[in-house]
Amino acid sequence: MILFDFGYERAATAEEAVARLARLGDDARLLAGGTDLLPNMRAELAMPATLVSLEGIACEPPRALADGSIRIDALTRLADLERAPLIAERLPMLAAAARAVGSHQIREMGTIGGNLCQETRCLYLNQRHDYQFAPPCFKRGGECCYPFPRNKSDVCWSVHMSDVAPALIALDASLEILGAGGTRRAGIEDLFSGSGLRPLTLGPAELLRSVTVAPRPARWGWGFHKSTVRGGLEYGMSVCAVALRLEPDGRTCAEARIALGAVRERPLRSPKAESLLAGSVLDPARLTQAATAGAAEANPLPHHGFTKRHLSDNLKIYLRRTLEQALSRAREEEGAC
């Protein structure tokens, strides 16, 4: 039940949606699946005067481009992504990440664009009972961060909980962003500002139109793991997504991409861990060393009742396991060629 009135406009094309946003100004928000925005409106964390609905815009199914890249429309529902044969065959990591989100109802509704552009979360911010103590914190223009009262007003430790973003970062995806002035391209990592107060770098009248992933090289493997308590319908405790490419000898790492989700204000890369892997022979000791370095440099924020210590330990273990998964997939793939 949303208690305040708002206007609702339907855009027939992405260009029209952007034009409407530009005309309506700050008070308007895009509505895709609504699974992130509507709960936030219900809790009055967002109170847009107008929603510009994207539901009338035709959504192209994922397709392979001439150069072998795969283009995914930002309006693709997560369930369609998970089921698309092209994705299952060419980008199984992305299918696994989409399948990890929420419940099947959430995946039937939520889009990949909305997943990347979701608000950051924090137990204090997202509490929803009227009887709880809930004066506005910094993120809502208030005077204090109640869970972390020593934080300054420019620091908000809300966490970006997307499961899909880490997978797309490990896949080095690029984005097509439509603004009033035309289309620009950006790497997926540039979408996130790193600030919990305003987690995205999108301008007020910009729309994420598509996500493109370049073809996978040879001797390449992936690993993905979302840690949860119950194993279903839950935001992540942490998300590890890794991609490894091997040299022709099948033992030395040519390139490593590690992305961690649900641990900071933005999905993170792990540059130290990556540089420990690239150029070295991947034996178990090396993987453990890299995972330990990755957990340390991530410096996870305590969130949703999990302590920093718990999350660091979790990352150490699951980063190692996802690296092992990626390594064995890269080796299998070599065997297949």
Added chain:
Amino acid sequence: MLRSDPQARAALKAPAQVVSLRVNGEWREIAVKPRVTLVEAIRDLVGLTGTKASCESGTCGACTVLLDGRPVVSCLTLAVACDGMEVRTVEGLTDGEKLSALQEAFLEYGAVQCGFCTPGMLMSATALLERDPKPDRETINKALEGNLCRCTGYNGIVDAVLAASGQTRPRKE
């Protein structure tokens, strides 16, 4: 802008829009403000109270309906966004007084106790069986992960779905 700011709230008055919905095969026209959710429209305007609203934040699944065949949580769906769409609710599963095979299996396997989760469970399970007529236990668990039940402990529900898909013999001969 907070709820304590009446001026800002007053400025947000939005007119109602007329929406056509095909509810369980019958076209209905309703006038809704954009803020009205599909579950509110189904219960209060269409008058079908089988669909339940509980958490109203997408976490319990009690409000699950099939919207153009997709299982969605109707508490996070705006009714204005459903213009021209087909909605199936738990009332649409029966053929007159006759229950569907899935509903019969729910009764037989003790999948219903207080019954609050049942309409949502039935709709999620119906969507699953339409896509995958012979799901295994794990697939059923995954498909029902968005439907919470505080009474049955879930096993009866999963057994019922297995039975309805003809994979186990009926319990009573």
